[in-house]
Structures are given as C-alpha cells and as structure tokens.
Amino acid sequence: MRRLSRREALRRSAHLAMAAGLPLGFTAATGMPGAAWAEVPMPPVTAPGYGTDPDLIHPSVPWPNTLTDAQRQLLSLLADHLLPAEGASPAASTVGVVDVVDEWVSAPYPEQVQHRQLLLAGLVWMDADAQARWQQPFAALDAQRQVQIIDSIAWPERTVPEALAMPVLFFSLLRQLVVGAYYTSPEGVAELGYIGNVPITGDYPGPTPEAMKHLRTQLAALGLEEVHV
Amino acid sequence: MSGAVHEGFAYDAVVVGSGAGGAMAAYMLTKAGHRVLLLEAGRHYDPVKETPMFHTPAQAPLRGAPTPDKPFGFYDATVDGGWQVPGEPYTVAEGSEFIWWRARMLGGRTNHWGRFSLRFSPHDFKAASRDGHGADWPMDYEDLAPWYDRTEKLVGVCGNNPGLDDLPDSAPGVLQPPPKARVPELLLAAAAGKLGIPVAPMRRAVLTRPLDERQACFYATACGRGCSIGAAFQTTTSLLPMARATGRLHTITDALVRSVSLGESGRAERVTYVDRKSGENLVVAAPVVVLAASACESARILLNSHTDKLPNGLANSSGQVGRNLMDSTGANVAGHVPALEGRPRYNEDGHTSNHIFIPWWLHDAQARGELDFPRGYHFELGGGFAMPNGRQAGSDSGYGASLRASVHRHYGATVGLALRGEMLPNPSSYMEIDEHVRDRYGIAVPKFHWRWTDRELNQVAHGLKTGRRIIETMGGTVFNPNETPEEAIKKGGEIIHEVGTTRMGDNARDSVTNQWGRTWDVPNLYVMDGGVFASNPHKNCTLTIMTLAMRNAQRLADDMHKGAA
Numbered sequence: 001m002r003r004l005s006r007r008e009a010l011r012r013s014a015h016l017a018m019a020a021g022l023p024l025g026f027t028a029a030t031g032m033p034g035a036a037w038a039e040v041p042m043p044p045v046t047a048p049g050y051g052t053d054p055d056l057i058h059p060s061v062p063w064p065n066t067l068t069d070a071q072r073q074l075l076s077l078l079a080d081h082l083l084p085a086e087g088a089s090p091a092a093s094t095v096g097v098v099d100v101v102d103e104w105v106s107a108p109y110p111e112q113v114q115h116r117q118l119l120l121a122g123l124v125w126m127d128a129d130a131q132a133r134w135q136q137p138f139a140a141l142d143a144q145r146q147v148q149i150i151d152s153i154a155w156p157e158r159t160v161p162e163a164l165a166m167p168v169l170f171f172s173l174l175r176q177l178v179v180g181a182y183y184t185s186p187e188g189v190a191e192l193g194y195i196g197n198v199p200i201t202g203d204y205p206g207p208t209p210e211a212m213k214h215l216r217t218q219l220a221a222l223g224l225e226e227v228h229v
Numbered sequence: 230m231s232g233a234v235h236e237g238f239a240y241d242a243v244v245v246g247s248g249a250g251g252a253m254a255a256y257m258l259t260k261a262g263h264r265v266l267l268l269e270a271g272r273h274y275d276p277v278k279e280t281p282m283f284h285t286p287a288q289a290p291l292r293g294a295p296t297p298d299k300p301f302g303f304y305d306a307t308v309d310g311g312w313q314v315p316g317e318p319y320t321v322a323e324g325s326e327f328i329w330w331r332a333r334m335l336g337g338r339t340n341h342w343g344r345f346s347l348r349f350s351p352h353d354f355k356a357a358s359r360d361g362h363g364a365d366w367p368m369d370y371e372d373l374a375p376w377y378d379r380t381e382k383l384v385g386v387c388g389n390n391p392g393l394d395d396l397p398d399s400a401p402g403v404l405q406p407p408p409k410a411r412v413p414e415l416l417l418a419a420a421a422g423k424l425g426i427p428v429a430p431m432r433r434a435v436l437t438r439p440l441d442e443r444q445a446c447f448y449a450t451a452c453g454r455g456c457s458i459g460a461a462f463q464t465t466t467s468l469l470p471m472a473r474a475t476g477r478l479h480t481i482t483d484a485l486v487r488s489v490s491l492g493e494s495g496r497a498e499r500v501t502y503v504d505r506k507s508g509e510n511l512v513v514a515a516p517v518v519v520l521a522a523s524a525c526e527s528a529r530i531l532l533n534s535h536t537d538k539l540p541n542g543l544a545n546s547s548g549q550v551g552r553n554l555m556d557s558t559g560a561n562v563a564g565h566v567p568a569l570e571g572r573p574r575y576n577e578d579g580h581t582s583n584h585i586f587i588p589w590w591l592h593d594a595q596a597r598g599e600l601d602f603p604r605g606y607h608f609e610l611g612g613g614f615a616m617p618n619g620r621q622a623g624s625d626s627g628y629g630a631s632l633r634a635s636v637h638r639h640y641g642a643t644v645g646l647a648l649r650g651e652m653l654p655n656p657s658s659y660m661e662i663d664e665h666v667r668d669r670y671g672i673a674v675p676k677f678h679w680r681w682t683d684r685e686l687n688q689v690a691h692g693l694k695t696g697r698r699i700i701e702t703m704g705g706t707v708f709n710p711n712e713t714p715e716e717a718i719k720k721g722g723e724i725i726h727e728v729g730t731t732r733m734g735d736n737a738r739d740s741v742t743n744q745w746g747r748t749w750d751v752p753n754l755y756v757m758d759g760g761v762f763a764s765n766p767h768k769n770c771t772l773t774i775m776t777l778a779m780r781n782a783q784r785l786a787d788d789m790h791k792g793a794a
C-alpha cells in the first residue's frame with residue numbers, strides 16, 4: 001500500500017468526484033484522529049465486457065465477481081447501515097446488493113474500473129480507521145462506534161477535514177451503488193410503489209381520481225390553474 | 230428501363246440503407262411495381278424475437294447501466310454501435326466537438342429513436358427569406374402537407390390538432406388519439422400556462438389504435454429497446470415487411486456501400502460494397518441508385534466515390550457535399566418539485582415518453598425583433614414514477630432511515646425540460662473525408678468540424694431562463710441554476726439529428742439535389758435521407774425525412790415507369 005500525500009489525495013478526490021458525478025465538499029481543517037487514505041495496488045481487470053451485440057433476451061454477465069469474502073462481509077455490513085430493515089422492507093444485504101456491487105466493481109469498463117479503485121481503497125480505510133481509533137477492525141466495533149465512523153463520512157454537503165475527502169467520496173459511491181441496487185431489486189421496486197411494466201388493454205387510463213385530487217390541492221396551494229390538454 | 234440481376238433477382242433500383250429514408254423509398258418503389266435491391270450495412274435484425282420487452286434492470290448486467298459497449302444502456306436496441314462502431318472510426322478536427330451515433334442493424338436508428346414526430350410548419354420552409362439566415366427550401370409547406378398526411382397515416386402518429394402556429398393541423402382522421410397527460414405533465418402545463426406558454430400533446434409515432442399488422446401500444450416497456458408488437462414505429466416491423474410482402478424486395482445485410490461509379494454516359498452504373506462478414510468487395514449493377522444511409526454516411530459515399538475526373542467526389546460540382554452539417558441544439562433543465570412528493574401512486578408508464586410538450590410559442594416576438602436569436606425551440610417534458618433504475622440515489626446523502634426517506638421524497642418528484650432547437654448552418658460546421666484514417670475495410674472515414682455560434686447560444690440561454698422559471702413557478706428547485714449556455718449546450722451530433730450534408734435547392738450551383746432528391750449532376754442518383762434538408766427546424770427531423778422519401782420515391786417510381794429516371 002502507498003500512502004498518498006495530502007495534495008495528491010486532494011487532486012485525486014476532485015478528479016474522481018468529477019468522473020463519478022459525485023458531490024464534493026470539504027475544507028482544510030485537520031487534527032482529527034483516524035487513518036490516512038491509502039491506495040490499494042490492483043492488477044488490471046482483463047475480463048471481457050459483454051460486447052456491442054449482447055443477447056438481450058437472455059442477459060448474462062461475462063466477467064467473474066472478484067471480491068474476497070472479507071471484502072463482501074464488510075460491504076454487507078455497510079450496506080445494512082445504508083439501508084437497514086425497516087417496517088416491511090428487508091435489509092440491503094438480503095436482496096442481493098452485495099452481488100451487484102461485486103459485479104459492478106469487477107466489470108472491465110472504465111467507469112467501473114475507476115469505482116473499483118475507490119471502493120476497495122475505501123474498504124481498507126474503514127478498517128484502518130477503526131484500528132486507528134479503537135484498535136479493532138470495523139466489523140468488531142459495536143454499532144455505536146460503527147455509526148460514529150460512518151457519520152464522519154456520510155454527509156458530502158458538510159464540511160469535513162481534508163483527510164476525510166477520499167473516504168467521503170468512497171461512501172458517496174457506495175451509497176449510489178447500494179441504493180441503485182436495492183431499488184432495482186423486486187423488494188425495492190415494491191417499496192417505492194412502482195406499479196408499471198404491465199400491459200394495459202385499451203386506452204391509457206391516466207391518473208387515478210386520488211392522484212388528480214392530490215394534484216388539484218397542490219395547484220391550489222401554488223396558485224396555479226389546471227390546464228386541459 | 231435497364232434492369233439488372235443479382236443472384237437470380239432482377240431489379241430496377243438499388244436502395245442503400247434501411248432506416249427511415251431507405252425503407253420508405255424501398256416501400257414506395259416496390260409498391261409501385263418496381264423491384265428493389267436493398268443494401269444494408271448492419272446485420273439482420275428482428276424486433277419480434279430480439280426485443281427485451283418486460284425485462285427489468287435487475288436482469289441486466291450492471292442493472293442495465295450505460296457502458297461504452299451500450300452507451301444508452303444494456304437494453305437499448307442499438308446493435309454494434311452507438312457513439313462508436315467497432316472498427317469503423319471517425320475523426321474530429323482539433324478544436325471541434327462532435328459525436329456521431331450509428332447503429333449497424335437492419336432498420337438503422339429507427340429501431341430505437343424517440344418517435345417524436347412533428348411536421349414542419351409553413352414558416353420553416355422560407356425562413357431564410359424572412360431573416361436572411363441559411364437557405365430556403367425549394368418547396369412550400371403546401372407542397373408537402375398532403376405527403377405529411379399520408380406519411381403520418383402510414384407510420385401511425387398519435388397527437389391532435391390544437392391549432393397552434395408551430396404545430397400545423399394534420400388532415401382530419403390522420404392522427405391517432407393521444408394518451409392522457411400524467412400528473413407531473415399537468416403540473417408543468419399549469420406552470421407554463423401561468424407564464425403564457427402553451428402546451429400540446431406530443432405527436433409520437435406510436436400507435437394508440439391497431440394499424441395493418443401492428444398492435445396498439447400497451448403502455449409499458451421503454452420504446453428505446455424497440456417494440457416487438459410494432460406499436461412504436463420502426464421500419465423493421467412496418468415498411469420493410471410490407472415492402473417484402475410485395476415480392477419485389479431483396480435485401481442484402483452486412484453490405485457496407487463504399488462507392489458509386491459512373492458509366493461513360495455520366496449515369497450511375499455500379500455500386501461497390503464490402504461484405505462485412507468476409508471483408509470482400511462486391512459490385513452490383515445500378516439502374517437507379519437511392520442513397521439513404523443517413524446524412525453523413527451518404528455524403529461519405531459520395532465523397533469517397535471520387536475519381537480522377539471528379540476529384541471532389543460524385544454529385545459534388547457545387548462543392549456542397551458534406552457542408553451545411555446541422556444538428557439540433559440541446560440542453561436540459563431539471564429540478565425537484567415538492568408538490569409532487571408523496572403523491573398517490575398509479576401506473577404512470579404511459580407510452581414511456583412525453584405525452585405533452587411545449588411547442589415554440591414566440592414567432593411573433595421573434596418577428597418583432599424582441600429576441601436576440603433567429604430561430605425557435607421546443608421543450609420535451611419529463612418526469613414521473615418511472616421504472617426505478619440504478620440511479621435512484623441521485624445526490625442523496627446520509628444513511629439509514631433518513632436516506633430511505635430521501636429516496637422516497639425524490640421518487641416521482643423530479644421534472645425535466647429537454648430543449649431542442651433550430652441550429653443554423655455555418656461555415657465551420659461540416660464533414661469531409663479524412664484521407665489519413667481508414668476503417669477496418671480500408672475505407673476513408675469522415676472527419677467532422679463543428680462550432681456553435683451565438684445564434685445557438687443565445688437561444689439556449691433563453692431556454693434555460695424559461696425552463697427555470699417554469700420549475701420555479703411549480704415551487705420547485707432547479708438542480709443547476711447557474712449553468713451557462715456554453716456549459717449546458719450539448720455537443721454537436723449529440724441530439725442525433727444530423728442533416729444538411731447533401732442539401733436540396735433550386736439550382737445546381739449551391740445545392741446537391743433538386744427538390745425531388747435527384748442529384749443535379751447524375752440523373753439516376755438520388756438522396757433520400759436527412760442529408761437533403763435545406764435547414765433544420767427544431768421539430769425532430771425523421772418524420773420529414775420519411776415524408777420527403779415518400780413523396781420523392783413516388784415521383785421516382787412514376788419517372789421509372791415513364792423511362793425517365
């Protein structure tokens with residue numbers, strides 16, 4: 001592992017944030033306890049992509065998953081912090097989110113290869129930070145301490161010490177991947193209440209009476225008049 | 230007429246390309262009794278068997294996300310293409326930004342186009358006379374109106390006649406009924422209404438009533454994947470099977486045309502193509518040639534058909550081949566609208582695209598000189614409870630219960646306005662042949678030059694301001710309130726409405742074809758794709774490509790019967 005200089009870390013985080021379309025916000029305050037960000041050396045991904053004419057009816061993923069059991073376990077834990085079980089909704093780890101993230105960071109495409117760098121280094125940082133603060137790996141911490149670390153990197157709109165710029169970026173990426181995977185799973189789709197993708201016979205029925213009632217209330221509140229098209 | 234024979238098939242005309250223009254030409258010619266040899270660079274493609282209609286993101290690699298292999302997502306219908314076609318590059322001049330979307334499949338880009346189908350209006354045909362920019366069309370709206378009617382009827386277009394000056398009426402009974410507007414669209418309409426901006430049902434080449442062998446839309450499944458039931462128009466479920474049914478169409482796929490050669494008489498005599506599978510060059514005789522390989526591909530064929538006698542390429546005595554390249558301007562305004570949060574769920578798929586839009590509404594203000602740009606634009610309106618994709622997190626932060634709540638708050642509460650505007654031709658936007666770069670078959674590739682001018686940037690500035698006001702009038706927050714027109718305007722080619730590279734006109738000096746698509750220089754050589762456009766009104770080009778191809782192929786068919794082609 002190679003420790004990055006502060007300047008190098010900043011340069012990289014800005015570059016990665018742009019490439020990944022992630023928000024970025026931090027200032028130059030220091031003095032926090034915790035681990036420094038370190039790059040993880042990685043062999044290039046050599047697996048094939050699916051090509052420009054894949055079978056769309058029987059989709060398949062031509063590249064193998066590459067994460068280790070330890071990486072997947074840590075991911076699973078973090079995914080459940082992001083989207084824990086709540087009411088009727090299951091926890092992220094139970095709906096295949098880890099597999100999706102593994103597939104994502106194992107893919108040979110440029111965006112995914114970049115994400116692989118950030119994600120794997122982020123997983124290392126999570127453990128390193130836990131070790132630096134409490135001399136234990138992240139998974140061994142009690143929930144409160146886990147949350148303490150997560151809280152330090154979960155709010156890209158807040159000002160954080162420079163040392164946390166990369167961890168914040170990592171966590172934003174993880175959030176995007178976990179949320180994306182979760183809400184495309186059948187359980188996530190049901191939770192959001194999406195009820196399309198079913199064939200309708202006859203004309204499209206349009207909004208329900210309840211939906212129109214809600215709209216009219218909103219129009220009235222905004223001082224807008226309904227337009228009939 | 231001199232016939233020709235290929236592998237036992239006797240034919241009267243060669244059509245190059247099976248997309249919007251080529252399939253229409255082949256359909257009209259075969260229906261009129263002529264026999265057509267259709268050369269298509271892409272592979273055979275059957276939407277009935279190959280369209281992943283109800284597949285979900287969960288079934289796709291990377292949840293269906295775009296990749297360089299499939300730039301519009303895994304399920305997009307595009308075969309072997311997108312912004313790059315493997316082994317078939319193009320180049321872009323230093324300082325220019327241009328991207329070129331191609332597909333290598335039967336039916337071309339009609340398999341996945343957006344199906345927005347707006348006919349041009351009377352003021353679009355003579356705009357140069359009015360404001361001095363660009364070129365007039367060598368015809369009037371009235372010449373084309375009956376052909377628009379016939380094309381819309383054959384293609385199947387839903388919409389209505391609201392009587393707006395930017396949206397000329399179709400003849401009674403031509404349009405199919407439009408689907409009902411949905412909640413975010415109704416809110417957008419109300420906000421626009423307050424600002425004095427009209428909305429209208431979008432006209433789309435989507436059937437809401439069955440037509441021929443094609444079924445009506447069942448209001449599910451994104452049309453960009455293609456439509457296995459034929460409701461969303463694509464040539465592979467309509468014009469091509471109908472032309473085939475005449476028994477007078479013979480199609481060769483994987484046939485990439487590289488050049489057209491003249492005989493002693495100055496008529497086109499031979500078409501040379503590469504069999505993409507074997508790499509072999511093959512030659513077919515050509516009694517009549519119709520180029521419809523798309524604007525830039527057809528221009529490339531003409532330029533690459535240069536000889537010692539014609540160093541500038543075929544049909545290029547005017548020097549206009551490759552010039553006047555235009556796309557539409559494009560820019561997006563989007564925002565979050567609290568009034569749409571937590572609203573009652575219902576099936577909001579509709580025909581999975583805009584049900585309503587904002588046509589250009591400021592002709593009068595423009596005529597009075599109140600605007601600092603000469604040509605108009607429209608807004609395509611979006612938003613709703615779409616099938617969740619892998620981008621559900623947006624810019625949410627945090628974790629746990631608050632994250633979940635934030636995802637719910639945003640779902641169905643984002644609206645977007647996509648601007649599509651008219652670009653004017655300019656001397657810095659054109660294509661030529663890059664003699665230094667060849668594709669895998671040894672054919673020299675196009676090189677693009679591009680520049681937006683203040684006319685486009687001022688138009689986009691107006692659009693950004695207007696779009697933001699509409700979102701604010703809905704009580705919404707604009708995502709990118711400070712984006713400048715320079716940042717917001719899409720790249721050249723990005724809206725995928727390239728036209729103008731073989732423009733039509735009323736004389737041989739400054740145009741490549743006459744109003745019938747017949748090249749001035751070669752009597753039996755025609756162009757029937759967007760290359761012939763004299764200008765590029767903001768109303769998405771494809772309906773007009775098909776309308777011109779229908780009209781001009783009918784004329785050609787008549788001429789062929791008379792022995793005059």
Ligand SMILES: Cc1cc2nc3c(=O)[nH]c(=O)nc-3n(C[C@H](O)[C@H](O)[C@H](O)COP(=O)(O)OP(=O)(O)OC[C@H]3O[C@@H](n4cnc5c(N)ncnc54)[C@H](O)[C@@H]3O)c2cc1C
Nearest residue numbers: 246248249250270337338343344345486523758769770771
């Ligand atoms: C995602 C997307 C959305 C769009 N949305 C809209 C919309 O809503 N409304 C609209 O009006 N337009 C839209 N368009 C644009 C529309 O697709 C094109 O304007 C239209 O398809 C152009 O028709 P064409 O016949 O010129 O070319 P194409 O449809 O591209 O067909 C050309 C055919 O020629 C073949 N070919 C190319 N070169 C050769 C060669 N050398 N030899 C033999 N064959 C060759 C190609 O493989 C192709 O099959 C959209 C395009 C895309 C990609």
Ligand code: SF4
Nearest residue numbers: 446449452456460461
């Ligand atoms: S929405 Fe309608 S037209 Fe579009 S693909 Fe689905 S069925 Fe076809």
